[in-house]
Amino acid sequence: MKSQILVLEDDPDLRAMLSEVLSDEGYEVTTLAAGEEAIRLAAQQNFDLLVTDVRMPGVDGLEALRQLRTQQPNLGSLVVSGYTTEAETLRALQLNVGAYLKKPFSLGDLLQRVRQILEERAERLRQTQQTQSLQRSLNWCLDSAARTLHSNAYESGQLAFYLAQRLHLPLPAAQSLRQAAMVSWAELGELHHLPAASRNDGLGLGPCWEMLNAPEHSLEKQILRAVHWLCAHEESPDPVSCPADLPEELQVILRKEDLRGSTEVLAARALERYESGQRNQLLPLLALAQTLEDQGHLESARGAYEHLLQQSELEEPTRLQILLGLARTHWKLQRPDWYEHLKQAELLSRALSSSLGGELRWAIAKLLRASQHPSAPAYLAQLEGSLQRPVDRAKVRLAAGVDVQAAQLLLQPAQRSLLHAEQDWILDALWACAPQMEPSALWCRLAGEFPQKAPHSEVLLQSLEAFPHLAPPALVEALAQRPSAGPREAQLKGRTQGSSGPLYLHFRSFGTFEVSVNGQRVGEKLFKTHKFRYVLAYLLSRRGQPVSEDVLVEEFWPNSKDAGKSSIYAATTAIRRALREGAGEADIIRREGDLLRFDPDLPIWHDLxxxxxxxxxxxxxxxxxxxxxxxxxxxxxxxxxxxxxxxxxxxxxxxxxxxxxxxxxxxxxxxxxxxxxxxxxxxxxxxxxxxxxxxxxxxxxxxxxxxxxxxxxxxxxxxxxxxxxxxxxxxxxxxxxxxxxxxx
The missing domain is CATH 1.25.40.10 (Tetratricopeptide repeat domain)
Structure with a gap:
């Protein structure tokens, strides 16, 4: 590809001559007469070399170069000038100008300098890219070895990185601690025998060895001790057993936070990978920020959103999602600037296509509605007119107020995933429509899947009487315990006595793994360990197909096959108990000899x-x-x-x-x-x-x-x-x- 050269010269004759000569040599040349124009253009287009005069009206050539370098740090530079003062020479030295060419100059000298600067720039970039590539390869090798040699080794690296950041260690130190934790935990002892030269060859290995050999009292070594304590067991350790000789600030974190598998730990590492240039980490980081928000870690979510918003190369829809996340978290945190973020998001949404813009404008409308902002009714009415799908229009009408037709459409089984996604508002809105609608099995299913939101209403009671096999026992018991309860409630309780009731399971595997039983999210601790949760995810991924115990042992406990069978028993027992909260005696995991499978007959919704x-x-x-x-x-x-x-x-x-x-x-x-x-x-x-x-x-x-x-x-x-x-x-x-x- 041709080298891109920007010529900045206010003399039109010289500018034209430079353009013609450089173009004849095969370069792609852009010419400008003012420094301000160059600064604006550099925000849109990359260049390999700037050829500039020093003195010109407005922003001079050296100031233009300084500002261009803030946008394009690897930009080469050639200054052509008839006369420079001592101050201008000093500024040029500070800017590390590639070469000077004093007017008048020969075309041969010009072309020679241009070739020399471009070749030197290309070599520097090649060396930088090679070093970065080797560093990424090293990190990949360490990550792969850690995952292969010990199940907790990779997690130990993430925990070390997170703790280092929480204790305000510099980023390079946190990165080296991550490597050191993986090396020590995975017992990669053979790496200690690498020649000393290979540990200090510019790949970042040296600091890792320094961490491993740091004095016992150093903060770095204490963080490694804390990580070993955290990862020593399958389950998260009891905070009370935290080593008392660790630094006080480290003990505070370990005793207050459950860090094993924490979304905050994952987010810290994803942010570091994204800022180090791994641009495919944008979607994972945005997903983690949204998960932090959903889990109530609002300050962590706000921090992740703000870091993302500072990135320069964001797609407009992504920037809009980040602004929306900031607006929501700031509103929940009662920060007055939430509406400013929302206004920015709304302005961006106007430039998007009707399809994607409609989805994001709906998110804006929900926040306006939740905050009871005066503009919410008009915004919802305007939004409805721009939507095409009947279910989207019904959703907006229901958000605006009681709408029986909209409720009838949204209660249909086909909209089950929508009810889960919008449950923060849609369940109350649907029940508000119930007094104007007929009793039906749909109300029983809604109450069964989201019992915590079911009101004690006449429509619900009539529906449960008509369809007692769909009646959730806990809900029937609650109805019977009301002070105003009468013979009808008692009779319904008798009819449903001993029944396990319906079971509604909802799984999300994209992003962090989420499990809900009858509308209630199942906490991670109910599964005992993170690995047990992932056994459930593995069985779900097989879509009801049987899996042999040997395969499970190989996938989950390859380094302890003798104890693998007992681990499988412990995992399936924990899964059954976790999902049986309100699920009665449903046989969630079926065993057929040495084969296991998730019951294919259970009514589940799984995004996968x-x-x-x-x-x-x-x-x-x-x-x-x-x-x-x-x-x-x-x-x-x-x-x-x-x-x-x-x-x-x-x-x-x-x-x-x-x-x-x-x-x-x-x-x-x-x-x-x-x-x-x-x-x-x-x-x-x-x-x-x-x-x-x-x-x-x-x-x-x-x-x-x-x-x-x-x-x-x-x-x-x-x-x-x-x-x-x-x-x-x-x-x-x-x-x-x-x-x-x-x-x-």
């Missing part, structure tokens, strides 16, 4: 099943395919690093990308605006996908935005060079040329 089912119909209906994609809210079983979960996570990410590519291809002509947004979602999953970069460039051409197509090509080129050391495909270069020709 729904996603796979939707992919089976991919290409048949555009709107259904969009709904399928919405199920992919984050990496599968985020935070689980067992081999089987990693394999399935990778497969599901590839399927999500295939779904996105299909949607982009099919909307390219009919709705190129939506195609741009969808391609952006895909590139957040896989920034190296040249197919998605190309599809997005084509969409920009359809929208008559060739400048955005050029910018997309440059982003693609930069990341391919940095990560893989390759140039874009010929097809992308051809699209780039089409974009340049289309420029006005």
């Amino acid at each position: 099943d729904e996603f796979e089912s939707g992919l089976g119909r991919l290409g048949q209906n555009l709107e259904e395919d969009r709904q399928t994609l919405q199920l992919y809210t984050g990496p599968y079983l985020q935070g689980c690093y067992l081999d089987w979960a990693l394999r399935l996570r990778s497969q599901l990410e590839e399927k999500a990308l295939r779904c996105i590519q299909s949607l982009v291809t099919r909307t390219l002509e009919s709705d190129p605006h939506q195609a741009v947004e969808l391609a952006g979602q895909g590139l957040e999953l896989d920034p190296l996908s040249q197919e998605l970069h190309g599809l997005r460039m084509r969409a920009y051409l359809s929208l008559n935005q060739p400048e955005n197509g050029i910018r997309q090509f440059q982003q693609c080129s930069n990341i391919l060079r940095k990560e893989l050391g390759i140039e874009p495909l010929t097809s992308l270069i051809e699209l780039y040329q089409r974009c340049r020709i289309a420029l006005p």
Whole structure:
């Protein structure tokens, strides 16, 4: 690819001459006459070299170079000037200018200096990329070895990193502590025998060894001790047993927080990986921020959202989601600036396609409604008129007030996942409509799946009398205990005596693993250990197919096969107990000889099943395919690093990308605006996908935005060079040329 040169010169004759000479040598040349113009352009386009005069009206050449370097740190520079003062020379030295060329100069000298600067810049970038690549390879090798050699080794690294950050250690120290924790826990003793030179070769190994050999009283060594204490058992240790000789600030954290599998620990590590340049960590980090918010860790969620918002290369839909997250957390924290974030989000939503914009405007409407903001009724009315799907319009009408027709549609079994997703408001709204509706089995199912929200109403009582087999025993007991209870309640209790009642199970495997029984989230501690929870996830992933005990032992306890069978018994017992809260005697996990499987006859909703089912119909209906994609809210079983979960996570990410590519291809002509947004979602999953970069460039051409197509090509080129050391495909270069020709 041609080198990109920006010429900044206020003399029009010299500017034209420089442009012609450099272009004849095969360079891609852009010329400008003012420093202000150069600063604006550099925010949109990357350059390899700046050729600039020093003195010019307004922002001079050296100040322009300084500001361009803040946006493009690797920018090469060549200063051409007739005369410079001592102060200007000093400024140039401070800016590390690549070379000086004093006017008048020969064209041969000019071209020689340009070639020299570009070659030196290319070599520096190559060395930097090589070092970064080696560092990533080292981290990958350590991570892989830790996962393979000991089940808790990888988690120990995450815990060490989190504790180091909580105790305000610098980021490099936290990263080295993560490596040291994995090396020591996984007993990678052979690594200690590496030659000393290899430990200090610029790859970051040296600090790791320093942590391992630090004095016993040092904070770093105390953090490693704390991590060993945390990971010494399958279960989280009793906080009371925390070693008393640890530093006080460390003891406070260990005694107050359950860190094993904590979403806050996962978020800290994901944030570090994202800021270190792993752009495919954006979706996992956003999913973790939303999980922190859902779990009530509002300050941690707010911090994650704010870190994300500071990133420069964000897609507009993603920026809008982050602003919405900030608005929600600030409102829950009673911070007065929540509405400012919401207004920014609303402004961004106006520029989005009707499909994606409608989804995000609905999130805005919900917050306005929850906060009882005066603008909520008008905003909901406006939103309803812009929506196409009947279920979306019904949802908005119900949010605006009592609406029997909307309630009838939303009570249907097909909307079960929607009720779970919107349960913070929709259950109360549905029950508010009940007095104007007839008794039916739908009310029994709603009360059974969300008993904590069921009111003691006449419609519910009549419904339970008509369908006693759908009556939840706990709810019937509560009705019978009311002071106003009479013969009807007593008779209903008698009819349902001894019945286990209905069982409604709801599982979310995209993002962090969430389990709900009859509308109540099952706490992680009920499963005893995180590994037991993942046994449940594994059985669910097999969709009712039997799994042998030998396979379970190999996947979960490969280093302790003798004790594996007893571990399986303990896991299945814990799962049954955790899910049997309100579930009666349902045989949740069936045993057939040495085979186990999750009962395929139980009524469950599982986002993984729904996603796979939707992919089976991919290409048949555009709107259904969009709904399928919405199920992919984050990496599968985020935070689980067992081999089987990693394999399935990778497969599901590839399927999500295939779904996105299909949607982009099919909307390219009919709705190129939506195609741009969808391609952006895909590139957040896989920034190296040249197919998605190309599809997005084509969409920009359809929208008559060739400048955005050029910018997309440059982003693609930069990341391919940095990560893989390759140039874009010929097809992308051809699209780039089409974009340049289309420029006005």
